Amino acid sequence: MPSLHCENLGLRLNGTTILDGLDAVIPPAGVTALIGPNGAGKSATLRVIDGLIPPTSGRMRIIADGPVRRAFVFQRPALVRASALANVALGLVPLKLPRTEREARSHAALARVGLAHRARDPATRFSGGEQQRLALARAWAVEPDLLLADEPTANLDPAATELVEGLIADMAARGTKVVLVSHNLGQVMRLAADVLVLARGKAVEHGPARAILTSPQRPETRAYLSGELPWTSFAAAS
């Protein structure tokens, strides 16, 4: 499994500083959650790790025994106007598999996310939850060494969230390194082994999930965590 070395990463886009000397070593196993307020640079960090955006300064190193197969799941699934099967198979094109194997793996991935019966349906007709499951099926089919997930459940209802979390946990258990961006701290607690806290483009705290979430050491982390609304607050007020 790959370990991810963010070395003094800087990123400026359109004159705005997004990452400002981010240093972190993300361990090779399990799920690492990136948390922090909006604008902290979490999504940008995922994109730099994936190579979608080159850093303006610093270096991103991915250390592994061999080539690292990557998959990225976005907050809003990006699907082409084609069948669910074709969307999953598209992710397998770079692997240059024989057509029969590509189809077999795509069918297996759809079955894994409970969409086998909708393989031939147009993906753009799916509900939001189904589209995200389809995006995860596409990632699952690739059998990635590294899964980058950017708030994959932000738009989903609790049932769909549970399903997506199950899939991510399953992939991590299969040996995929997962880096997850999430504002859902319950989800972070359920899935993540370690948590990297970002603020203003920097890594401010990194440690085991439980320790970070229950006894944060840095003021930025405490400020972020204390900003979460208790779920009873509105009920108590009404």
Next chain:
Amino acid sequence: MLQTLQETAMRLSTLDRDVVAIAWLSLRVSLSAVAIGLVLGIPIGAILAVTAFPGRAALVGLLNAFMGLPPVIVGLVLYLVLSRSGPFGSLGLLFTPIAMVAAQAVLATPLVAALTRQVVADAEAHLGEQLRSLGLSAPRRALALIHDTRFSLVTAALAAFGRAISEIGAVLVVGGNIDGHTRTMTTAISLETQKGDLSLALALGLVLIGIVVAVNAVAALLRGHAARAYG
């Protein structure tokens, strides 16, 4: 006037041989030109939409400018290229339907490429990051986006067909408007009007309008079906 209208109606109702022959040649020439324009223009436009390289903006600007190429200038340049003293003069293509197809293809290709680039660029803004993250090469991303926007690209084909079937300058110069050989609906309408055979000109004009309306109607049906099927 009344007599002209009666003669026009007669020509259309009896499927006048001249009208059918001229319309059929026009359709063959324009559809061939559009086919060439689509085969060349769609990949060019899609690749321009998904790649970044120095000079790309200038190329896109040039492509957009070429959408408005004056047909008569295209005809003139092609005439020089295909004339006996030109580089391709030995092929003997001047004043043939092939030369007319080439001229209309030159007009259709930049139009298709520019419209494709715009449509694919819009799709790329939505899907590009995902496609790049899948590790797909630029040609494969372009192909995926062409597939994604295939129903919108019908508009590019329609625009190209409209430009090809209705232009007169290029086909007149390189085709020569030879009766029974290179006479299209537009060149025939122009000539017959000057000669005073208004019934033939009017009949061809109505056929031309009918073809354009029919092609647009089929495209609208196709898009409607696609929207229902794929959202």
